Amino acid sequence: MKRVVVTGLGAASPYGAGVVAYWKGLAAGDCAIRALTLIESEGFRCRIAAEVPGPLAGSARRTRADRLAIGAAGEALADARLSPRERARTALVVGAVGGGMLEAEAWYWRGADDGDRRGALQAVRAVLPTAHAETLAARWRLGGPRHTVVTACSSGAVAVAEAAELIADGVVDVALAGGVDAITRICFMGFNALKLLDPAPCRPFDVERRGMSIGEGAGFIVLEAEAHARARRARVYATLAGHGMTTDAYHVTAPEPSGDGMVRAMRVALERAGAAPSEVHYANAHGTGTPQNDRIEGRALATVFGEGGLLVSSTKSMIGHTMAAAGTLEAIATVLALGHGTVPPTANLATPDPDVPFDCVPRVARSAPLACAISNSFGFGGQNVTLLFRHGLA
Amino acid sequence: MTATTPVAITGVGVVSAAVTGDSRALGAFLAVPAAPGVDVLAPGALASLVHPDEARRLSRVCQMTISAARLALHESGLDPACGLGLVVGTEFGDLASTHAFADGFLERGPAGLSALLFPNTVMNTMVATTAIAVGARDMALTLNAPTVAGELAVARAAAAVASGRVPAVLAGGVDEVDAVVERELAHLGLGRERRAEGATLLVLEPAAAARARGARVLGEIGGAAWRALSARPWGVGGTRTSRAVDAALDIAAAQARDLGWVYASCSGDDARDRWEAELLDAVLPPAAPVATLARLLGRHAGLGALRVAAAAWTARSGLLPVTNGTTRVERVRPGRGLVHGLARGGLQVALVMDAA
Numbered sequence: 001m002k003r004v005v006v007t008g009l010g011a012a013s014p015y016g017a018g019v020v021a022y023w024k025g026l027a028a029g030d031c032a033i034r035a036l037t038l039i040e041s042e043g044f045r046c047r048i049a050a051e052v053p054g055p056l057a058g059s060a061r062r063t064r065a066d067r068l069a070i071g072a073a074g075e076a077l078a079d080a081r082l083s084p085r086e087r088a089r090t091a092l093v094v095g096a097v098g099g100g101m102l103e104a105e106a107w108y109w110r111g112a113d114d115g116d117r118r119g120a121l122q123a124v125r126a127v128l129p130t131a132h133a134e135t136l137a138a139r140w141r142l143g144g145p146r147h148t149v150v151t152a153c154s155s156g157a158v159a160v161a162e163a164a165e166l167i168a169d170g171v172v173d174v175a176l177a178g179g180v181d182a183i184t185r186i187c188f189m190g191f192n193a194l195k196l197l198d199p200a201p202c203r204p205f206d207v208e209r210r211g212m213s214i215g216e217g218a219g220f221i222v223l224e225a226e227a228h229a230r231a232r233r234a235r236v237y238a239t240l241a242g243h244g245m246t247t248d249a250y251h252v253t254a255p256e257p258s259g260d261g262m263v264r265a266m267r268v269a270l271e272r273a274g275a276a277p278s279e280v281h282y283a284n285a286h287g288t289g290t291p292q293n294d295r296i297e298g299r300a301l302a303t304v305f306g307e308g309g310l311l312v313s314s315t316k317s318m319i320g321h322t323m324a325a326a327g328t329l330e331a332i333a334t335v336l337a338l339g340h341g342t343v344p345p346t347a348n349l350a351t352p353d354p355d356v357p358f359d360c361v362p363r364v365a366r367s368a369p370l371a372c373a374i375s376n377s378f379g380f381g382g383q384n385v386t387l388l389f390r391h392g393l394a
Numbered sequence: 395m396t397a398t399t400p401v402a403i404t405g406v407g408v409v410s411a412a413v414t415g416d417s418r419a420l421g422a423f424l425a426v427p428a429a430p431g432v433d434v435l436a437p438g439a440l441a442s443l444v445h446p447d448e449a450r451r452l453s454r455v456c457q458m459t460i461s462a463a464r465l466a467l468h469e470s471g472l473d474p475a476c477g478l479g480l481v482v483g484t485e486f487g488d489l490a491s492t493h494a495f496a497d498g499f500l501e502r503g504p505a506g507l508s509a510l511l512f513p514n515t516v517m518n519t520m521v522a523t524t525a526i527a528v529g530a531r532d533m534a535l536t537l538n539a540p541t542v543a544g545e546l547a548v549a550r551a552a553a554a555v556a557s558g559r560v561p562a563v564l565a566g567g568v569d570e571v572d573a574v575v576e577r578e579l580a581h582l583g584l585g586r587e588r589r590a591e592g593a594t595l596l597v598l599e600p601a602a603a604a605r606a607r608g609a610r611v612l613g614e615i616g617g618a619a620w621r622a623l624s625a626r627p628w629g630v631g632g633t634r635t636s637r638a639v640d641a642a643l644d645i646a647a648a649q650a651r652d653l654g655w656v657y658a659s660c661s662g663d664d665a666r667d668r669w670e671a672e673l674l675d676a677v678l679p680p681a682a683p684v685a686t687l688a689r690l691l692g693r694h695a696g697l698g699a700l701r702v703a704a705a706a707w708t709a710r711s712g713l714l715p716v717t718n719g720t721t722r723v724e725r726v727r728p729g730r731g732l733v734h735g736l737a738r739g740g741l742q743v744a745l746v747m748d749a750a
Contacts, residue, residue, distance in 0.1 A: 043504045108496060112497075130540065130739075134627035135627050146622035147546060147550065150536040151534070152518050169553070171619075186512075189499055190512030194509045195509075246533070380516055380519075383518065
C-alpha cells in the first residue's frame with residue numbers, strides 16, 4: 001500500500017472563493033448562515049441558509065454547482081502545481097448529490113406553470129450528479145480513472161476515501177477528489193418537511209439545539225502518493241493516514257442508536273493508520289445540530305476515544321451543512337487545523353449538552369498542538385466515513 | 395485492481411422485463427434470446443420478490459434493487475454477516491420519487507411536501523434500503539454515470555475485493571423508465587436508443603475464498619479498470635487508445651489476442667456506438683464477435699452488470715448471443731473475453747472475464 005499525502009486544497013465556501021477566505025472565516029468563528037436568497041422560502045418554518053457569495057468561477061451558462069466545483073477544483077490543481085502531463089494521468093472522484101438540480105427545478109417549475117419545455121435537454125443532462133466530473137475532466141484534461149459517488153451527506157468524504165484507495169493500490173499517483181452541492185429547492189423543502197432545520201443558525205452540541213442549517217459549496221483536495229510528491233518536491237499539507245467506510249443497515253434517515261456504524265468507521269480508520277486513539281487530538285465532527293445526530297455521534301466518539309479524550313468541533317455551525325461538499329470542506333478544515341495548530345470553534349454553542357462529553361470549543365478558536373485529527377461524515381442511509389489525517393509527512 | 399487477483403462471481407440476480415431470476419434463468423434466456431414486447435416490468439412482477447411491507451413502503455426502483463440482491467445472495471449462499479459491501483450504479487436513481495415530491499409542492503405548497511418521499515430523492519436510496527434488507531454493513535457506494543453505471547459498479551467492487559478491503563460485495567446497477575425523461579427525450583428527437591428498466595446484482599468475492607467455502611464459481615473477473623477518455627461533457631471523442639482495456643488486460647496479465655469475444659455497450663446512440671466500434675477495432679483481434687445486448691433488452695444501468703453475468707455464461711458455455719440485425723446465438727471460443735462500456739463524456743470501463 002502506498003502512503004497518501006495532501007498536496008493541494010481548494011474551496012468555494014459561504015465565506016467566498018478560496019481556501020484563505022475559508023480558513024479566515026472558520027478561525028474567526030464567523031457564522032455565514034443568513035437569510036436565504038437563492039430560492040423562494042415563503043411559508044417555510046426555516047428561511048435561512050449559508051450561500052456562497054459571488055462572483056462564482058466559470059461561465060454563467062453553467063449550473064451553479066458546476067461553477068462552485070470549477071472554482072474549488074481549479075484552486076486545488078493550481079495549488080498542487082501539477083503539470084499537464086501529470087494531470088493527464090490524474091484520477092478524479094467527485095461526491096455529489098444534487099447535480100444541476102437547481103437549474104432542473106427551475107425548468108420543471110416553469111413547465112408546470114406554463115407548459116414551457118425549452119431547455120429540456122440541458123435540464124435532463126444537468127440533473128445527473130456525474131455532470132460535474134465530466135465538466136472538470138474536460139476542463140483540465142484529467143485522464144485517469146473517473147467516477148462520481150453519491151452517498152448523501154457523506155459524499156465528499158467518500159470521494160476523498162475513494163481517491164486514496166486508488167493511490168494506495170497503485171492505480172494512479174495523483175487524484176483530485178472533492179464534493180460539491182448548490183442549494184436546491186428539493187433539499188431545502190425536504191429537510192423542512194422532515195422538520196430537521198433550525199429556524200435560527202444551527203447550534204451543534206448545544207443543549208437547546210433544534211436542527212441543522214443547510215449550506216452550499218465545493219471542496220477539492222489533490223491527493224498524491226508520498227513518493228511521487230517527494231520526487232517532484234511538492235508541498236505536503238498532511239498525510240491521509242487512514243479512512244473507514246461503513247454502513248448502518250438500520251434506517252434510511254436515522255442513525256443507528258448505539259452509534260455502532262460510526263464507531264466501526266472510526267476504528268477502521270485508526271487501524272489503517274496504525275494509530276492509537278490517544279494519538280488523535282481533534283475531531284471535526286459531522287455535528288449537524290440535530291438532537292439525535294449529535295447525541296449519537298457524541299456517544300460514538302466517547303466509545304472510541306473515551307469521554308473528553310479529544311477536542312471536538314462542528315464547522316457546520318458556521319457554514320451550515322453543505323451536503324455533498326461537507327465531507328471535503330470539513331476534511332480541508334481538519335488539514336488546515338493541523339497545519340495552523342488551531343481548532344476551529346463551534347459557533348453558537350452556549351450551553352454544551354452533557355450527552356456530548358467533550359470540549360466542543362465553543363465560539364472561539366483554540367490554539368492546540370495537533371499531530372493527528374479525524375473528520376467524520378455521516379449520510380442518509382447510515383453511510384459513515386472517517387478520514388484520519390496526520391500533520392505533514394508523518 | 396492492480397495485480398492478478400481473480401475475483402469470483404458466485405451469485406447473480408436479474409430483474410427485468412425479459413428475464414427475472416438467477417444465473418440459471420439468465421443462461422436459459424441467453425441460449426434462446428428474444429426481445430420482450432415491453433421495456434418495463436409487468437405490474438406485480440416484484441410481488442413475489444419483496445415482502446408486503448417493503449412493497450408498501452419502498453419505491454419501485456428500490457424494490458427492484460432489493461429483489462435482485464436477494465436473488466444473487468440466495469444463489470451465492472454467502473452470509474452477509476461475514477462482511478458484505480454494496481456498490482450500485484445508476485443513471486437516474488429514483489427520479490420518479492423526485493417528481494412526486496416536487497409535484498406535491500407545486501400542487502399544494504409546503505403542505506404538500508412528503509417527508510417520506512424526500513429521502514428517495516437522494517440517489518443512494520436504493521443502496522440504503524438494500525443494505526437494510528440484506529444486512530450489508532461494510533462499504534456502500536452509489537455510482538452515477540450515463541450508460542456504463544452498472545459495469546462501472548462491478549469494476550469498482552472487483553477492485554475493492556481484490557484489494558482485500560472488503561470480504562465480499564454485492565455489485566451491479568439499476569434504473570427504471572422515467573416518464574418525464576422519456577417524454578422529453580422523445581420530444582427532442584433523441585429517443586433512438588432502446589431504453590428499458592431493471593436491476594442486476596452480482597455477488598463478488600475472492601476466487602480462493604469462494605472455492606474454500608464450496609461456492610459455485612460462475613465466472614471470474616481477471617482484471618477490471620475504468621478511465622476517462624478525452625471528450626467534451628456529453629460528447630464523443632476521437633481517441634482510439636483504449637486505456638481502460640489496456641489497464642484491465644495488464645491487471646489480468648493478458649494480451650488482447652487472448653480475448654475471444656466481447657460484450658459491448660452499443661445501444662443505438664449512433665455517434666457513441668461508432669466511437670466504441672473504433673476503439674474496439676483498434677484493440678481486438680480481427681473478427682472477434684461482439685454481443686450488444688442493449689438492442690435486445692434496452693439500455694439501463696442494470697444492463698451493464700447483466701452483461702458481466704452474461705459474459706461469465708459465455709466464458710463457461712462458449713455461446714454468445716449476437717444481435718446484429720437478427721438475434722442468434724453463435725459458438726465462440728470459451729474462456730477469456732471482454733466486457734466493454736463507453737459513455738458519452740468519455741468514461742470507459744473494461745472487465746477481462748474468465749471461466750471459473
